Amino acid sequence: MRSHLHSASVRASERMRTWSFFGCMLLVFASGCSQRTEVTSGDTADDSIRDVSVQLNWYPEVEHGGVYQSVADGTYESMGLNVEIQPGGRATPVAPELAMGRSQFAITNADDVVLFRAQGADVVAVMAAVQDHPRCILVRADSGVESLDDLSGMTLQRQAGRAFLAFLEKRGYLKDVRQVPYHNSIAAMVTDPKIAVQAYSVAEPLIAEQQGLEVRTLMVSELGWNPYSSVLVTTGDMIRESPEVVREMVEGTVAGWNQYLTSPEEANEAILDANKHGMTEEALRFGAEQMIPLAMPSGKNAEVGTMSSVRWQELVDQMIELELVDTDSVKAEDCFTTEFLTPAE
Structure with missing residues (x-):
């Protein structure tokens, strides 16, 4: 069995491999072969339950704690969602999974959102769990x-x-x-x-x-390099066609993170069960403790999940300055929306 050291350490290495695959997938999107996202009713007595999938950008770890929490404690289910978590790993194609409709949501980092959009994928951030990047x-x-x-x-x-x-x-x-x-x-x-x-x-x-x-x-x-992390993203199509599902997913995920940052035991048990790559209970306890100031840098009364146009604009400007994206290839206002972070009127 590989140790947690290996799982945590190869994180950046494996994510880099996704870019060549993503570049190839863009050719598919450009040819008009992308699939529409569909949200289906679950096979339950309650037709209001909708099946959605969330794609992780790495093996299940503390960075995904809020999602696992809301599955484990029934928060998503109480909101009418049957959420399936798709673990990530080596070369997880986050943007293609969304664009092809195999997942309706995903977890990634803000700088990846900028790169995805610069390369033609309509990926939109709807909440950011971690305010200060680890x-x-x-x-x-x-x-x-x-x-x-x-x-x-x-x-x-x-x-x-x-x-x-x-x-x-x-x-x-x-x-x-x-x-x-x-x-x-x-x-x-x-x-x-x-x-x-x-x-x-x-x-x-x-x-x-x-x-x-x-x-x-x-x-x-x-x-000063501080992109949001553990960002919940979806597609522009999903926002336009199923805004109520997006709102429920965002509210459920925010609730999950609030609970996880207070009492992570239930979610950590689920993460430990889902991660077959050397994760340990001790590592999860440590990681959850370290997450608290990263997710709530202004204190425990902070609103989890918030995003600002200032932070997104700064990130886009930095990535242009660093020549990671071309000028005018992506606009900060297109990278995110906060409309689902407050209850509908």
Whole structure:
């Protein structure tokens, strides 16, 4: 059985593989062969129950806690939804799954939404569970690195091509930093204090601790690169054709996240059962604790799921500046909508 270290560590590597597939799928969409999204009635005595599917962007983990919570405690069902969760993994084609109608919803990151739209997919964010992105650089406490300004002379293990790297390079944080491939492990840090590793703050710090390392977690979000994470997305067609289903899904997911951030045990049990790739109960407990300040950075009275036009515009502008998308290829206002975050009048 693979360890949770492997599951968390290869996250960025495997997601990168989706882009070549997505590019091929765009040829299909352009030829007019895409399928319409359909929401069907469930095979129950209550015809008001509707079947929908949500595609995850990775193996089930704490980043999907709110969705698992609302399935486990019956919140979605109480709102008339029979929600099937499709676990992700290696090369999960999030945008094609939505565009082809095999899933009506998905979980992804805000920068991926911008990339999807720039490449022609009508993907729209409808709520964002995690306000501060968990992306970090992990260094040993005895490395001499106190902040990301101190990385000069270090060797960074990373997956090339990720947007956060382009940001760090553009801002000069990786000057005189030797960049090498990420080996899906923090093992090199055990023997070399000059090794830094890309990481998620909800996972790798615990793994380091379990290996006897005292580490420092340097959050990339504190530098200004902070796309929303654990974003619930759907398609423009779904919003236009089944707005009531979108509203119920958003409200149910917000409720799930509120409960998960308070008491994650039930959802973690479901995640543990669904993740067959070395996930542990201890890792889920740690991750859920780390999620609280990321999802509610302004405190426990914060409204979970909120999004702002300022944040989306800043992200689009940054990605244009970093030459990750072309100017005018995507508009911030098309990337998201907040109309389902408040009850209908």
